[in-house]
Amino acid sequence: MPSPLRLHPDRLLPAEPGLRAIARELYAAVRELPILSPHGHVPAQLLVDDEPFRDPAALFVTPDHYVTRLLHADGVSLADLGVGRGPLTEPAARAVWRVLCERWPLFRGTPVRFWLDTELADIFGVTERPSAQNADALYDRVAERLAGADYRPRALFERFGIAFLATTDDPADDLAAHAALASDPTWTARVAPTFRPDRYLEPDRADWCKAVDHLGEVAGIETGDYAGYIAALEARRRYFVEHGAVSADHGHDDAVAEPLDARDAERIYRSAYAGQVTAAEALAFRRHMVVEMARMSCDDGLVMTLHPGSSRNHHAPSFHAYGPDTGSDIPRRTEYTTALRPLLERYGTHPGLHLVLFTLDETVWSRELAPLAGFYPSVYVGAPWWFLDAPDAITRFREAVTETAGFSRTSGFVDDTRAFCSIPARHDMARRLDAAYLARLVGEHRLDLDEALETAVDLVDGQPRRVFRL
Amino acid sequence: MPSPLRLHPDRLLPAEPGLRAIARELYAAVRELPILSPHGHVPAQLLVDDEPFRDPAALFVTPDHYVTRLLHADGVSLADLGVGRGPLTEPAARAVWRVLCERWPLFRGTPVRFWLDTELADIFGVTERPSAQNADALYDRVAERLAGADYRPRALFERFGIAFLATTDDPADDLAAHAALASDPTWTARVAPTFRPDRYLEPDRADWCKAVDHLGEVAGIETGDYAGYIAALEARRRYFVEHGAVSADHGHDDAVAEPLDARDAERIYRSAYAGQVTAAEALAFRRHMVVEMARMSCDDGLVMTLHPGSSRNHHAPSFHAYGPDTGSDIPRRTEYTTALRPLLERYGTHPGLHLVLFTLDETVWSRELAPLAGFYPSVYVGAPWWFLDAPDAITRFREAVTETAGFSRTSGFVDDTRAFCSIPARHDMARRLDAAYLARLVGEHRLDLDEALETAVDLVDGQPRRVFRL
Amino acid sequence: MPSPLRLHPDRLLPAEPGLRAIARELYAAVRELPILSPHGHVPAQLLVDDEPFRDPAALFVTPDHYVTRLLHADGVSLADLGVGRGPLTEPAARAVWRVLCERWPLFRGTPVRFWLDTELADIFGVTERPSAQNADALYDRVAERLAGADYRPRALFERFGIAFLATTDDPADDLAAHAALASDPTWTARVAPTFRPDRYLEPDRADWCKAVDHLGEVAGIETGDYAGYIAALEARRRYFVEHGAVSADHGHDDAVAEPLDARDAERIYRSAYAGQVTAAEALAFRRHMVVEMARMSCDDGLVMTLHPGSSRNHHAPSFHAYGPDTGSDIPRRTEYTTALRPLLERYGTHPGLHLVLFTLDETVWSRELAPLAGFYPSVYVGAPWWFLDAPDAITRFREAVTETAGFSRTSGFVDDTRAFCSIPARHDMARRLDAAYLARLVGEHRLDLDEALETAVDLVDGQPRRVFRL
Structure with missing residues (x-):
């Protein structure tokens, strides 16, 4: 049985119950506020074109050095992560994705893990922790969603607030x-x-x-x-x-x-x-x-x-x-x-x-x-x-x-x-x-x-x- | 209604109840011990002269760079804080004090806030959090106290232990x-x-x-x-x-x-x-x-x-x-x-x-x-x-x-x-x-x-x- | 009455009860695992010779700069700790040990204290906190144990896992x-x-x-x-x-x-x-x-x-x-x-x-x-x-x-x-x-x-x- 992927509503809040109660109240006040992002590297053209994202590897792995570096340190060549290879074929993208899922434990304790968990669960509705066993099924799920109109950049931009x-x-x-x-x-x-x-x-x-x-x-x-x-x-x-x-x-x-x-x-x-x-x-x-x-x-x-x-x-x-x-x-x-x-x-x-x-x-x-x-x-x-x-x-x-x-x-x-x-x-x-x-x-x-x-x-x-x- | 200024008896002690109970016991053992201050910048002449402190601005703001620097960073010129101007007239001192009260939120999370809270409450009996609204009333209260014999330097020195x-x-x-x-x-x-x-x-x-x-x-x-x-x-x-x-x-x-x-x-x-x-x-x-x-x-x-x-x-x-x-x-x-x-x-x-x-x-x-x-x-x-x-x-x-x-x-x-x-x-x-x-x-x-x-x-x-x- | 020396089973685990319960479970899983020590300074000859350790001072104090430095900072010369003097006579070793016990409070809050507590209690069965009063009795106890076959290096090595x-x-x-x-x-x-x-x-x-x-x-x-x-x-x-x-x-x-x-x-x-x-x-x-x-x-x-x-x-x-x-x-x-x-x-x-x-x-x-x-x-x-x-x-x-x-x-x-x-x-x-x-x-x-x-x-x-x- 695969391990569940769950986003606990109190994640990152203090474990001590008294502090957690206060933190919950403070977080509730800001949770839904619009996002102001005054410095970043998303290109404006992405929103002009509003094309579907190509594949799960391109979305989550290949262009993101936060993700690739620990995989590289674990012995995977950057080439095998698709870096510098331009758009990948479906099998190549799937192979990259599989590397990420197989080596999921590398990210324990890192913010990358928090971000990926949140993205997979909140945006793509994933409910299983990635692993070698479910890598292909997760790839299919994410890829299927990416094909939908509500997963295009503009729709996501709006959804993200x-x-x-x-x-x-x-x-x-x-x-x-x-x-x-x-x-x-x-x-x-x-x-x-x-x-x-x-x-x-x-x-x-x-x-x-x-x-x-x-x-x-x-x-x-x-x-x-x-x-x-x-x-x-x-x-x-x-x-x-x-x-x-x-x-x-x-x-x-x-x-x-x-x-x-x-x-x-x-x-x-x-x-x-x-x-x-x-x-x-x-x-x-x-x-x-x-x-x-x-x-x-x-x-x-x-x-x-x-x-x-x-x-x-x-x-x-x-x-x-x-x-x-x-x-x-x-x-x-x-x-x-x-x-x-x-x-x-x-x-x-x-x-x-x-x-x-x-x-x-x-x-x-x-x-x-x-x-x-x-x-x-x-x-x-x-x-x-x-x-x-x-x-x-x-x-x-x-x-x-x-x-x-x-x-x-x-x-x-x-x-x-x-x-x-x-x-x-x-x-x-x-x-x-x-x-x-x-x-x-x-x-x-x-x-x-x-x-x-x-x-x-x-x-x-x-x-x-x-x-x-x- | 003004916000209250309260000194919680457990302030700065750990939030976790078990640790707090231990900390309370330890703090109780030292709380009233005399103060030994082997390095500081209070002049001895202050205690020889034993003159009343001039005004709340001179006591709390103008000579204390711990206090003036965040006000300066917030856009107030040092001149408007009385720095380098010698003794201030009553209206000038009041204006300086008002700046402090109006910009009280700047000090959230700083030790200056802790010290000022403690001084205002413990020494001057202030019970309201400073703000634009009560700045003048607080000025009057502190100034009135400063005129009393028990607020002269020697009396305070003794009171401070x-x-x-x-x-x-x-x-x-x-x-x-x-x-x-x-x-x-x-x-x-x-x-x-x-x-x-x-x-x-x-x-x-x-x-x-x-x-x-x-x-x-x-x-x-x-x-x-x-x-x-x-x-x-x-x-x-x-x-x-x-x-x-x-x-x-x-x-x-x-x-x-x-x-x-x-x-x-x-x-x-x-x-x-x-x-x-x-x-x-x-x-x-x-x-x-x-x-x-x-x-x-x-x-x-x-x-x-x-x-x-x-x-x-x-x-x-x-x-x-x-x-x-x-x-x-x-x-x-x-x-x-x-x-x-x-x-x-x-x-x-x-x-x-x-x-x-x-x-x-x-x-x-x-x-x-x-x-x-x-x-x-x-x-x-x-x-x-x-x-x-x-x-x-x-x-x-x-x-x-x-x-x-x-x-x-x-x-x-x-x-x-x-x-x-x-x-x-x-x-x-x-x-x-x-x-x-x-x-x-x-x-x-x-x-x-x-x-x-x-x-x-x-x-x-x-x-x-x-x-x-x- | 001497103060007890007790090793609390939850020492070093978080004080907060919820976290402590989790930590206990994690610690229980590793507590008994064999020790892998890939870098250290114990000589192999110690295990070849398998001679009894000479005395408590030689075992705990003299050769260990972690222990001697705070004693030195407290005013004890290194000579008085036996450093550089070769094997000590029994009275000299006893005197070194006494210095350690008398100045036990120096080590409060240090890992040396944790290690020594653990060694004394776990290996030598000591149940009293060292002090000037019990220094000689503790010396005798440790020295007596060291004479036994089960306190030789090989026996301890095995016991340590x-x-x-x-x-x-x-x-x-x-x-x-x-x-x-x-x-x-x-x-x-x-x-x-x-x-x-x-x-x-x-x-x-x-x-x-x-x-x-x-x-x-x-x-x-x-x-x-x-x-x-x-x-x-x-x-x-x-x-x-x-x-x-x-x-x-x-x-x-x-x-x-x-x-x-x-x-x-x-x-x-x-x-x-x-x-x-x-x-x-x-x-x-x-x-x-x-x-x-x-x-x-x-x-x-x-x-x-x-x-x-x-x-x-x-x-x-x-x-x-x-x-x-x-x-x-x-x-x-x-x-x-x-x-x-x-x-x-x-x-x-x-x-x-x-x-x-x-x-x-x-x-x-x-x-x-x-x-x-x-x-x-x-x-x-x-x-x-x-x-x-x-x-x-x-x-x-x-x-x-x-x-x-x-x-x-x-x-x-x-x-x-x-x-x-x-x-x-x-x-x-x-x-x-x-x-x-x-x-x-x-x-x-x-x-x-x-x-x-x-x-x-x-x-x-x-x-x-x-x-x-x-």
Whole structure:
């Protein structure tokens, strides 16, 4: 007899009965609120096309490095998970799915397990725990559902209760998909682009010259010199703002923001444009440009989000075989206090700036991010990100940040996912955990229940609206 | 109807009923014990003058960066909080108070909230949660109380049950206020000065030459050369010891203690005295002087306390407008193991040295400080400090330190505050949290109840007496 | 009346009754399982000789830096604990034991207390908490038992239920003790050597030239050049494999693994062999050799374990007076992500490599080790080690690692002890804490009970067998 897959109504709430009762009450107040997703990686085109999802493997496994990495660590090659192979045949997709089901125990204790459980049960009505035995039957069930009209992206979007969804986009993107949604009278939710300029700010990338030329063409501004380059970036930001963007996102190696004087910036730009930039110059230029982007945010109001600290493509052979974002990005120690000082001395109290700081290094929560956000009116501590978007880590986040920065200096939850169907599960997880944390404050008489209720709702609704200016 | 302000008798104790019962018993044993405060920033002159506190804003808001920083982060300028404006008019003070009450929700989940609640309820009999609606009424109530004789500093000091209070003082201070208290037959508590030599040890400070000259004058020793400078410092330490000092406190950028040979120290001193020291020389000199101060502690018995790791005045514009200690000090990663090795190889097993190590970087608790204190008879782990003086951080402190260093290698609680009325609330918080931690050890059968009771009392009474040689 | 010493059956299990009931059930499933100890410091000769243990001080205090360090911190000299004095007379041993009993309260809240309690009660039937009053009586009781045949090493080994025990051995060791046990028909358990080549890989050690010459002799291979040195190491690894070794252990200062090109390696080897290596060359050579050892592991299958990050002999005076491993090793911040990248790019997906990463810096658990182990099929996160082998630290380990790496990427428990009698207590502690952690996952509906039961058993039995290829 297969093991049942059951979603307990109290999952993730404290086990202690007194705290659980409080947490239940808090969770009930936020459970059904619409989802605001101000940072993520679902493409707008998905909603424009509204095509059925291809198959269970493509939906749950192949493109999601959260899922593939533990399977890879268990000895399955990325190729056998369909990574980098494009659309799979039905037998190939089924084989990938079977790998996931057979190795289901690998995910015990992980948030992936929570998300997949929730997706399978809530969206697809699955009632059995995946295993080698039922893998094919589950594949058939999910595949059958995916063929139905109510499992297309738009139907699911509506069912998920998403009120705001931000995508992540290249500054040269024409945002046609966003425009199409905005002009579609049958589409009512807000889908906003996000300005992600990394590749234009790192002049030692192989494709940088080509990229800034293309950016200039799109902006209608000559980028042969530094002034033009800056003007083109400003123009593209305006274009994004006009298309509904609320934020600009940065994923550089570190958090350092260090201005150059104008002549140095111009000189390095010329070198780079001539294909002669050194690694040190390129680094200095990028760190300068982060300050410039903060300056632009003061002017145009795009919320600035920083996601530093990941060693991208740590395993070069995997990168060369399968491309980026396939699971071998590994976090490193990351410093913020000294790194951001020049930026904050200039713009830290500017009313135009909202700077949301994410981290993969949880040691900075209590030591650096909460103290920064607890003083600078521009700074917010980003929700736990990536490896830290997990129950115990989220709990540690609140415990590390709240005592110095309260709740008002945090970003609200950010799902940051490319796994469309996991969006409601991720937000639900965050809501449950905030309810659990607040319940403990109430149970230990550190907060009154009415305050906890107000805070729980505010974290889901008010806080992201204020921080991301929705 | 206004929300009530209630202090639950079990606040901060574990929610789980079995643990709470144990914690109650432990807390009851320490609740009324006298307060020993071996490090803080209340001036002795406050107790000599015994003038009424000026107004609620001056008592609770303006001088306390713990309170102002979240208000500042919420968009209130420091000027609007009265910072740097000297004594406020009644309407100005009332306006500052109103800001606090209106933005009361900012402090949810913070220790500031716990301290303010306790102070308002326990000292001033406030029974309503502050808000925009009752701000003026609460101001009137507190102001009215402050006018009464039993709200003057000496009366409150007695009411708070403070048995020992250390101030923080400049080595050139004549300690007249301490002498006045010592010779006052109506004053029975012990108020001890603390030797805080930072500015004399950092020769690239703008006022350093003037300062060491002044120190020489006060000591009656010529400080034109290094030998005189050392002799003057030694003389002033003796003066402090004669006036009851028990410790010398250091708040440098880092924890590095690295001796120079005598000729290098003399050479740098000469350069510095001639106004020609480089930044590198000044740094080397300070790190050398930390070793010298340890040597002096071996001789004169002043407990040495280190408080490194804060980027002081991170936001230069705020510093220039409002001065130091106004909320923009931000912690940084801090290293102790390698930094202190030269000092500990010399003096680490010297019976004269007590070295109390505080940190704003909680990662060192389990990794560096507990292992150091668990071997070196001179080393103690300082209580959670500043941003870490908060319920969950204090709990993490015990969890990180005890397993390697037990209880005997920790300092006992240190309030480190300039907010006089918060002293009992801060000590009460620490006592409740130690009771909660010990209760868990008992509840998990890791400690017997009689041992936990003995430990709880010892942490409040015996441990600070031994560590600070009271 | 003396205080009783009682081992509560539910010790270390959660206090909350619902969780405790679950934890009890989980613990019951693993409580009696045989002990697999794949890394430790008990010498095989102990089991060959099977002599009675000398006295209670030699068994519990003198050789165990876990025990001596807090006594030292409390002001007892290492000499007074018998350290470095060889076998003690009966009065001297008794005096050492008395120090332990008198200062018993020092160990409150530490794992040492848990281990000693368990050993005294479970092995020696002690029923009173040690104190100054009963020190002599307890000494007599333990000493009397030690004289009995059932307290000899082999009898205890059997009583402890140890199925596999790894020792730690010099690559030049002839492994005669292991051979003797293997050929002894009355001995059935598996006692495996471990290849520990540190001193042969660090060419600036004073005895390095002599050591590699000796290694060459033992291997029958000339080590006058680099090729011979490599061949000798490979030969000795084969010898260890033939004698049952399953792993090679490394305890260098840092985790850096950085290959040199062959000519540089040869050149440095020549310099070193001529006694002229610089510190920088020696460091580069050792970091190169770590990569070489990984290469050899791919070939011969020895599991590679890394234990970096300890400042050995931090207090040089103690080292000079008492030798190494006497309590003054202090952890430092340790980096793995960048350090291991070159090694992992070469061998990280090689099926021959198992690389188990231990740390004294718990910040790397969530930030570096779990992400590495969650991608690389070769990498496992080592169990909490040394200062972190303690109840709350072990709990933090599971909380930090599981959400990214699950359970399958962790090593299983490793006791790493030279205190023979503490082995069962240490494994019991780990089993209880894993039961407690899993109980919380079940209680919060993050895992089903059947899964938790399977996982609990697997962590004790299957996981170490797979990771260490037992």
